[in-house]
Amino acid sequence: MYQALKNLSATQQVGVMFIIVFGLLMLATLGLFLLSMREHDDPLAQQSHDTRLLDLNSLLRISWMMIFVFWVAWLSGDVIRLVLFALGSFFALREFLTLSPTRQGDHRSLVLAFFGVLPLQYVLVGTEHFNLFTVFIPVYVFLALPVASALANDPTRFLERNAKLQWGIMVCIYGMSHVPALMLLDFPHYDKKNAFLVLFLVLVVQTCMVTQHLVARQRQHRLVAPQISQTFTWYSWSCGMAAGSVLGALLAGITPFVPGQAFALGFVACAAGSMGHLVMKALKRDRGIPIWKGAGKSTTGAGGMLDRIDSLCFAAPVFFHSVRWHFGL
Numbered sequence: 001m002y003q004a005l006k007n008l009s010a011t012q013q014v015g016v017m018f019i020i021v022f023g024l025l026m027l028a029t030l031g032l033f034l035l036s037m038r039e040h041d042d043p044l045a046q047q048s049h050d051t052r053l054l055d056l057n058s059l060l061r062i063s064w065m066m067i068f069v070f071w072v073a074w075l076s077g078d079v080i081r082l083v084l085f086a087l088g089s090f091f092a093l094r095e096f097l098t099l100s101p102t103r104q105g106d107h108r109s110l111v112l113a114f115f116g117v118l119p120l121q122y123v124l125v126g127t128e129h130f131n132l133f134t135v136f137i138p139v140y141v142f143l144a145l146p147v148a149s150a151l152a153n154d155p156t157r158f159l160e161r162n163a164k165l166q167w168g169i170m171v172c173i174y175g176m177s178h179v180p181a182l183m184l185l186d187f188p189h190y191d192k193k194n195a196f197l198v199l200f201l202v203l204v205v206q207t208c209m210v211t212q213h214l215v216a217r218q219r220q221h222r223l224v225a226p227q228i229s230q231t232f233t234w235y236s237w238s239c240g241m242a243a244g245s246v247l248g249a250l251l252a253g254i255t256p257f258v259p260g261q262a263f264a265l266g267f268v269a270c271a272a273g274s275m276g277h278l279v280m281k282a283l284k285r286d287r288g289i290p291i292w293k294g295a296g297k298s299t300t301g302a303g304g305m306l307d308r309i310d311s312l313c314f315a316a317p318v319f320f321h322s323v324r325w326h327f328g329l
Contacts, residue, residue, distance in 0.1 A: 025064060032057060078126065078184075085180045086122045088309070090114065093172035095306055099287045102161065105154025109145050109165055117141050118173050125181045133181065134321070137174045142166055171280075172306075175313030178320040185320075185329050187256040196254040197323075200262075201269055203251060204244040205315045208270035209277060212240030228282045237274060244270035261326070269319040276314020280306065 093113065102110065117137065124133040146162050182201065183194040216231035224232050248266020249259040257265060323329070 081180055081183070082122050082126045085176060086118060089118055089122075089173045089176045092176065092306055092309060092313075093118070093168050096168040096172055097165070102165075103154055103156065105149060105152035105156075106161055106165065108148045108152055109162070112145065112148055113165060113169055113173075117169060121173055121177050122180075125177050125184065128184050130181070130324070133177070137169060141169060145169075167283075171310070171313050175317055176309065178316035179312065182316070182320055182323075185324065185327075187327065187329070189256075200248065200251050200255050200266075201315060201319055202312065204248045204266040205269055205273040205311050207247050208240040208244030208274055209311055210240075211243040212236045212274060215239045225278070225282075228285055229278055232278055232281075240274060241267065241270050256327070265319065265322060265326075268322050269315045272318035273311035273315035277311040279314070280310040 097110070121133065121136060124136060145165060146158075149158065149162055179198060179201070182197045185194060185197075187194070213231055213236075216233055216236035221233040221235045223230065224234060224237075245263050245267040248269075249263040251266075252259040252262035255262055
């Protein structure tokens with residue numbers, strides 16, 4: 001299968017993946033619609049059915065959004081693509097910081113983060129300064145932000161305030177910026193089809209997360225961290241990892257990898273994404289919210305974006321550096 005896909009032109013590969021991926025999503029949407037028409041006489045059974053439908057509907061919406069990322073990446077030019085991802089980072093960071101109260105002494109650091117760090121990080125991506133791009137935030141920014149806060153002359157909860165901002169920058173800017181960076185890697189004999197690497201990453205990570213969630217809902221096992229997640233068990237996690245990794249091997253044809261490499265890199269991406277999702281759940285519990293988007297409306301005005309991209313923000317940098325190290329790019 002993967003050899004047949006490799007022999008297709010980029011346009012033909014787009015057509016094939018459009019039919020497969022969006023066809024499956026449309027079938028899933030239709031199936032969910034049919035399930036929503038089912039009614040139960042027992043009020044408790046009906047309530048359980050409605051709750052399950054809400055969970056599935058949320059997963060399906062996230063899947064549509066994640067796959068849409070690929071089409072934006074494929075159809076957009078390099079500059080527009082970077083601008084779109086930068087806007088995604090902007091709204092994700094805004095959402096994160098809205099739930100992390102700041103003081104007047106943080107204003108300089110916030111301005112630096114939104115209007116200095118964010119655009120400069122994406123400029124480094126666009127100009128392919130990969131060596132500087134990978135250390136700019138975790139080294140230089142992490143040293144500069146506390147200096148800006150100290151100059152504001154406000155020592156109250158200084159460490160806590162700076163840690164929140166640094167953590168938000170790391171996830172929302174550093175993690176997200178590695179997604180468009182995948183499309184700038186120069187693989188030999190790959191004919192500039194790097195947008196498929198984004199599709200590969202999105203598909204394997206989302207498949208892992210959906211499988212993990214569905215298995216946890218169907219079979220009850222001992223929770224690993226019940227105060228953080230009511231669905232994370234080692235059994236469901238293993239099933240999600242297996243599903244994502246196997247799908248990665250099956251998708252080797254749209255990547256520069258052979259099936260064994262695709263399986264291993266899919267495993268790495270799924271591990272990073274699933275554990276990152278658990279970490280973000282811990283942050284939400286610390287903030288006292290169940291989801292980044294509040295019931296019925298957005299908690300922060302950014303539409304609950306972090307609920308949709310949290311696993312991708314953790315998986316992207318690990319996947320990017322694993323690929324770059326393995327191929328010596």
